[in-house]
Amino acid sequence: MVSYDIQEVELRWQKRWQELGVYNVEQDDLRPKSYVLCMYPYPSGAAHQGHVKNYTFGDLNVRYRTMRGEAVLSPIGFDSFGLPAENAAIKTGIHPREFTEARIDELRASLRRLGSVYDWRRESKSHSPNMVKWSQVIFKRFFEAGLAYKAEAPVNWCPGCQTVLANEQVHADGTCDRSGDIVEKKNLSQWFFRITKYADELLDSIDDLDWPEPVKVMQRNWIGRSVGAKFTLSISGLNGIGVDVYTTRPDTAFGMTYAVVAPEHPIVAMVIDGKFADADFIAQHGGANFEFDPAHINSVAAFVEEVKTLNDVDRVSTATDRPKRGVFTGLSVTNPFTGQEVPLYSADYVLMTYGTGAIMAVPGEDQRDYDFAKVFSLPIVRTVKPPEDFDGEAYTGTGEKINSDFLNGLSIEDAKAKAIEFLTNKEIGESSVQYRLRDWLISRQRYWGCPIPIVYCDNCGTQAEAEENLPILAPDDVEFLPTGESPLARHATFKDAICPKCGGYARRETDTMDTFVDSSWYFLRFADAFNDDAPFSIEALREWMPVDQYIGGIEHAILHLLYARFFTKALSDLGMVPTELREPFSRLFTQGMILMNGSKMSKSKGNLIAPEKYFNSVGADALRLFHLFVGPPGDSFNWTDQADEMIEGSARFINRLYRVATEPYEPKGIDTEAGRVLRIELNKTIKKATFDYERWSYNTVVAATMSLVNAIYKAIAANADVESVQDAIDGAIKLLAPMTPHVCAEMWSIRHDDEILHRQPWPSADEELLASVKETMIIQIGGKVRDRIEVDGDIDEESALSIALASDKVLVHLPNGKPSRVVAKLPKLLNLIP
């Protein structure tokens, strides 16, 4: 079946593109600039099918845009810090650097073998001293600007990874994104990035991004802005002690029949400490009429203990179907709207980490409160009139306000505003905006990451390392042990530092940064990869940023893409990137996954079908073509036995074109009409393929080109003229050049005296020729197709009708011999209504 030496041709062209530097670009390039980037790959070794798909899309875009006359920045690098290398070190004793470099070499070789082209001079590796230095410089600037801070907080600890995790790395069911272990809560002092400062801008500017809608929706939900009111509920019988609550429904305050605090709320600790049974404390707060039954101290303490023993999975995952649990605190609070006292409960359906950790409970209009009220037999009052036929429990719909004194009769919206006005006037509350988004925890108790460039001085406190001392590199002489303690913390001298302020002894921070920090700015470095003075310059970023086309997996919808957006905005405010650069990625494409039996094809599942197998048999071009042809780029593909047959089919098509492109064509006689038909087909295909390239419909580009090749074979069988046939072949080669680059380059160079195909301009369709083509007019009777007739492209309704009425097929279905009505979309369609 093979008609050319695939291995030889593919390797030769890979070498040639590299030597010619076709895809090396300079800042002073005069062509229009664009930037195409695939997401920073983690180097896990040789490429898998997911990589092949991803990098084929990337490479295709680079080559297509280059042929369209653009100077395309196409860089590549490796997200080379991370846990697997360190875990391997614990297991095998091989240093993470050595391990990682070997994996990078494998992945790099795979990408080259795939035929992916890059400006390799710009290659980056997160663990290189150069990149570590710039990560640390950026951290230092963040620290100085108050965007990086250290705080004690309840954090997610993964026992499997032996480190803390960001909220974004913990799944809804409380398991670790990477290892799947159940994440534990620990109170630790950790470093955070103040991403919440940008919550509003991160949310609002999503609208303007040319990104897939599902990704935009996920980011909006993750940031989770909600608008409502915050106010204080004072403890009945005491002065100066209260509980702040947050609600999005201040209009329902008249329906508050109890209040709830989270088990971790400070007021709960005060109950357990016996504060409310302490005569001095009560006297201090003017509690002459205060009543408290000390029996509650034990029952509250017991409840808090019970909750503590539950991990997140127990507490959260069965959220909606588990009966509500809680305990009466023994305290009452006063509803400021009604003046009534209502009981204060503690329950774990209220989370300390959201809002104020306390709520007013309105069982009439909130299902969770309703469920709790039922368990504890608490009163339920409706403040919104439900429809007549409402038979649910809590009513959350719209309606007229009732049982709400001065809010009665108002709409919910108006009542909200008036309730906030009431709180503001009484100076016990105000309108408030809350976010689901938390600050980004970046500390990791691991070795193979970028060290946090901070020292702790007994005299001067927490200090950023002096810039001239950067990079701070992790020492090589460490022991990798599965103890859960970072090798850096155990190292004899790494901790020893000099305070940059006073010059005295200081203790060095031993935690490293989350690897998502590295991938939050690497794309900026590519634009100015040779800069020795700064991570990047404003001028270079003005030339190349933002990334015009970003390509990667949907699994990064929140984590990487949100962090990178935050970095861009923060760096912009710090003056390190252009002020007008607020978003890093103009257009995003998320490719589909490769599945096998319904689950993701991956090394850990042991269901990999290695690309090497195909590189060594049918070649990279055929494998690329298969991935492009199999379906829409955004769709997942379930790998079955049929895949091999389809890959064979791709190889067959390539050979079919190769044969016709390289064998001499000597027609016996000339059929000019056959030539004309082929010419029309060629120009139609150029038009369609170009349109489809622009809309990322690569599977239909392949289909259109296959049709063209079929037409070429037909034209040859019909003795079409040589020029028409040769033009059609050249056209097909150009249209396929971004998809199957090697064989196309080879065919072009054979046919055109060693010319470089990928430096050729993109073909354009002959519109004049296309305008002269006859169209097929569909004749419908009452919407059903009854005949098809060839007509001129500019036919008018009158002639179309007379042609139609001359057709027997039409007249059979038209009892009166003429229509009662005519709908014409000429020249494509004529619909006659009987």
Next chain:
RNA sequence: GCCCGGGUGGUGGAAUGGUAGACACGGAGGACUCAAAAUCCUUUGCUCGCGAGGGCGUGCGGGUUCGAAUCCCGCCCCGGGUACCA
């Protein structure tokens, strides 16, 4: 539960309100060959009919329209995200 996608031949899929099933894979038949492979050609939604031709058909039920896979309403199923966020 809520929020996104999606449901079309034996299979992957095509069709931006206008010929449903392009293009492939697989199947069937044929040519070439001593034979096989490779290659080339024909055919391939279901159904009635010898045929010309007709009927049905895009998860299900309604609707809008001259015309619906496509738009609207109500369901069913599959995939993903999210999960007591007040």
